[in-house]
Amino acid sequence: MELLAFGDTGWGDELFRATLMTIAVSITAMLIGFSFAAIFTPLKLSKFKSLNLIANIYTTVIRGVPELLVIYLFFFGGSGAIMFVASMFGYNEYIEINAFVTGSFAIGIISGAYSTEVFRGAIQSIDKGQFEAAKVLGFSKFKQFYKIILPQMLRLAIPNLSNVWQITLKDTSLISVTGLVEIMRQSYIAAGSTRDPLFFYSFAAVLYLLLTFLSMKLINKLEVKYSRGY
Amino acid sequence: MDFELMINSFPKLLNAALITLKLLSVSLIVGLFIGLFFAILRLNKNIFINRFAYGYSYVFRGTPLLVQIFIIYFGLGQIEYLRSTVLWVILKEPYWCAIIAFALNTGAYTSEILRSAFQTIKPGIIEAGKSLGISNKIIFYKIQIPIAIRQSLPAYGNEIILMMKGTSLASTVTLMDLTGVAKYIISTTFKPIEVFIVAGGIYLFMTFIIHNVIKFLEKKYSFN
Numbered sequence: 001m002e003l004l005a006f007g008d009t010g011w012g013d014e015l016f017r018a019t020l021m022t023i024a025v026s027i028t029a030m031l032i033g034f035s036f037a038a039i040f041t042p043l044k045l046s047k048f049k050s051l052n053l054i055a056n057i058y059t060t061v062i063r064g065v066p067e068l069l070v071i072y073l074f075f076f077g078g079s080g081a082i083m084f085v086a087s088m089f090g091y092n093e094y095i096e097i098n099a100f101v102t103g104s105f106a107i108g109i110i111s112g113a114y115s116t117e118v119f120r121g122a123i124q125s126i127d128k129g130q131f132e133a134a135k136v137l138g139f140s141k142f143k144q145f146y147k148i149i150l151p152q153m154l155r156l157a158i159p160n161l162s163n164v165w166q167i168t169l170k171d172t173s174l175i176s177v178t179g180l181v182e183i184m185r186q187s188y189i190a191a192g193s194t195r196d197p198l199f200f201y202s203f204a205a206v207l208y209l210l211l212t213f214l215s216m217k218l219i220n221k222l223e224v225k226y227s228r229g230y
Numbered sequence: 231m232d233f234e235l236m237i238n239s240f241p242k243l244l245n246a247a248l249i250t251l252k253l254l255s256v257s258l259i260v261g262l263f264i265g266l267f268f269a270i271l272r273l274n275k276n277i278f279i280n281r282f283a284y285g286y287s288y289v290f291r292g293t294p295l296l297v298q299i300f301i302i303y304f305g306l307g308q309i310e311y312l313r314s315t316v317l318w319v320i321l322k323e324p325y326w327c328a329i330i331a332f333a334l335n336t337g338a339y340t341s342e343i344l345r346s347a348f349q350t351i352k353p354g355i356i357e358a359g360k361s362l363g364i365s366n367k368i369i370f371y372k373i374q375i376p377i378a379i380r381q382s383l384p385a386y387g388n389e390i391i392l393m394m395k396g397t398s399l400a401s402t403v404t405l406m407d408l409t410g411v412a413k414y415i416i417s418t419t420f421k422p423i424e425v426f427i428v429a430g431g432i433y434l435f436m437t438f439i440i441h442n443v444i445k446f447l448e449k450k451y452s453f454n
Contacts, residue, residue, distance in 0.1 A: 064391070066397075067398070069398060077426075187300075
C-alpha cells in the first residue's frame with residue numbers, strides 16, 4: 001500500500017496525475033475524432049462518387065491498419081510534416097511537437113474513422129419521412145439538420161459512440177510508446193524503479209477498469225436523456 | 231518518396247507478416263476454445279459460475295491489451311514460485327506470453343459473441359430436437375453450436391480483424407512482427423511515410439482477405 005502513497009515516498013500522486021492525463025488525451029482525441037467525423041460523414045453520404053471514395057479510403061485504411069503503426073507514423077513523421085508545411089511559409093527552424101499533441105492527433109484520427117461509421121449508420125437509419133417533412137415545413141438547411149436530424153441522430157448514435165469511447169480510451173495506452181506520461185507510461189516508470197511490475201501493471205488495469213466503468217455510467221445517463229419520448 | 235526503400239523493405243516486411251499471421255492464427259484457435267468455454271459458463275444457471283464468466287470478459291474487455299501483455303510478460307515473472315515450475319519454460323518466452331495475452335483477450339470478446347449467438351437461437355429449434363428424442367448433449371453439439379457459429383460469423387469476422395491489429399502489440403515485448411520490423415526500419419531510416427505505406431498495405435491486404443473469407447463463409451452457411 002505504501003507504494004501508492006502520495007508525496008515523495010509513493011507513486012500515488014504520479015499515478016493520479018497520469019490518470020488525469022489519460023482522461024485528457026482520451027477526451028481530446030474523441031473531440032478531434034468528432035471533427036474528422038463532421039468532415040467525412042457528409043462525404044460518405046454525398047451523392048458524388050469521388051467524395052464517397054475519399055471518405056471510404058479514410059475509414060478503410062484507418063480501421064484496417066494497427067493503431068500502433070498509425071502512432072509510429074505520427075511520432076516519427078509528425079514534426080517532419082509540420083516542418084515541411086512551415087518551410088513553405090519560409091520558416092526553417094526545427095519544430096518539435098509535443099507528445100500530447102501527436103498522441104491525441106493519432107488517436108483522434110483513429111477514433112474519427114469509427115465515429116464516421118457510427119454517424120453514417122445513425123443518419124441512414126433515420127426515417128426518410130423526417131427529412132422530407134423538415135423540407136416541406138420550410139426549415140432552412142441549417143435548421144433541418146440542427147433541430148430535426150441531429151437530435152434523432154444522437155439518440156441512435158450514443159450507444160455506438162460509447163463503444164468508440166471505450167476503444168479510444170484503451171487506445172490511449174498505446175501513446176505510452178511515445179513517452180507521454182499517462183497511466184501506462186507512469187506504471188512502466190514505477191515498475192522499473194521499484195522492480196514490482198506485477199503490482200503496478202495490475203494497478204494500471206484497475207485504473208482503466210475504473211475509467212471504463214465510470215464513463216459507462218455517465219454515458220448511460222446521456223442515453224436516457226436523448227431517448228426522451230421513446 | 232523513396233521508392234528504393236519501399237522496394238527494399240518489402241521482403242523484410244513480408245517476412246515479418248508471417249510472424250503476425252502465426253501469432254494471429256495460434257491466438258485465434260486458443261481464443262476460440264476459451265471463448266466457447268466461457269460462453270457456456272455464461273449460460274449456466276448457477277449465479278457464481280455465471281458471474282465468474284462475466285467478470286472474466288468484463289476485465290479483459292475493459293482494460294487495454296497492452297496492460298494485459300505487460301502483466302503477463304513483466305508481471306508474472308516476478309512471482310518466485312512460478313519461476314520454479316514447468317510453466318516458466320513458457321512464460322519466459324515473449325512469444326508465448328504474447329500468445330497467452332492475445333488468446334485471453336480474444337477469448338473474452340469471443341465469449342460475448344458466442345453467448346449472444348446462443349441466446350438468439352429460437353427455443354423452438356431446441357424443442358424440436360427434444361421431441362425427436364435427441365439427447366441433450368447431441369442437441370448441444372449438433373444443433374446449438376453449428377447455429378451459434380453461423381449466427382456469430384459477422385461479429386467474429388470483425389473480431390479477427392481487431393485481433394490482427396492487436397498482434398501489433400507483440401512488438402512492445404521485443405517480438406519482430408510486421409509492426410516491430412516497420413518500427414525498426416522507420417527508426418533507422420527516418421522515412422515513416424514510405425514504410426507506413428508498405429506495412430499498412432500488407433495489413434490492409436490481410437484485412438481484405440479475412441473480410442472476404444468471412445463473407446464467403448457467411449454466404450455458404452446462410453439459412454436461405
